[in-house]
Amino acid sequence: MKYTYNELIDFAVEAGRKSYSPYSQFRVGAALLTASGNVFTGCNIENRSYSPTVCAERVAIFKAVSESESDIIALAVVGLDCDYPLPPCGVCRQVLSEFSKNAVVIMAGRDTSVFKTATISDLLPFDALDDLKV
Ligand SMILES: [Zn+2]
Numbered sequence: 001m002k003y004t005y006n007e008l009i010d011f012a013v014e015a016g017r018k019s020y021s022p023y024s025q026f027r028v029g030a031a032l033l034t035a036s037g038n039v040f041t042g043c044n045i046e047n048r049s050y051s052p053t054v055c056a057e058r059v060a061i062f063k064a065v066s067e068s069e070s071d072i073i074a075l076a077v078v079g080l081d082c083d084y085p086l087p088p089c090g091v092c093r094q095v096l097s098e099f100s101k102n103a104v105v106i107m108a109g110r111d112t113s114v115f116k117t118a119t120i121s122d123l124l125p126f127d128a129l130d131d132l133k134v
Contacts, residue, residue, distance in 0.1 A: 002033065003033055005104075005117065006112075008031045012056075012077060015041035015060070016056065016080040026044070027043070028043065029056050029078050030076065030077045032057075032063075040064040042060030055091070057077055061075075071099075075096060075105050075106070076107075077105065080110060082110060083109055086109055102120070
C-alpha cells in the first residue's frame with residue numbers, strides 16, 4: 001500500500017475536522033485509498049431535515065467514484081468524538097460493498113493509536129447471491 005494505516009487515519013482525522021455536524025456534535029472523517037494510489041477524503045455533513053445527512057465514508061466513496069476511481073483498497077474512518085473505534089453504519093457498508101469486497105476498513109476513535117481493521121466482507125457477510133448458495 002502506498003500509505004500506512006496510520007497515515008490514512010491521519011488523513012481521516014484531518015477530513016473529520018471539516019465535519020458539518022451542528023446537530024449531533026459527532027465529527028467523523030474518512031480517507032479512502034484507491035488502487036491508483038490516490039486518497040479521497042470525506043466528512044459527515046448533517047442537515048436540519050436529518051434524512052439528507054450523509055456519512056463521511058459515503059462522501060469519500062462518492063468523491064472517488066465520481067472521479068472514475070472505484071477500485072477501493074482501504075477506507076479509514078475515524079470518529080473524532082468517539083471513545084471507541086467507529087465502525088461504518090449499515091448504509092455505508094452496503095455502498096462500499098458495491099465497489100469492493102476486499103477493501104480493508106480501518107476504524108478509529110478519538111485515540112487514533114487504537115484502531116481495528118476488518119474487510120467489508122467481515123462487516124457485511126452474506127451480501128451476494130454467491131454467499132448464499134448451498
Ligand atoms: Zn454511514
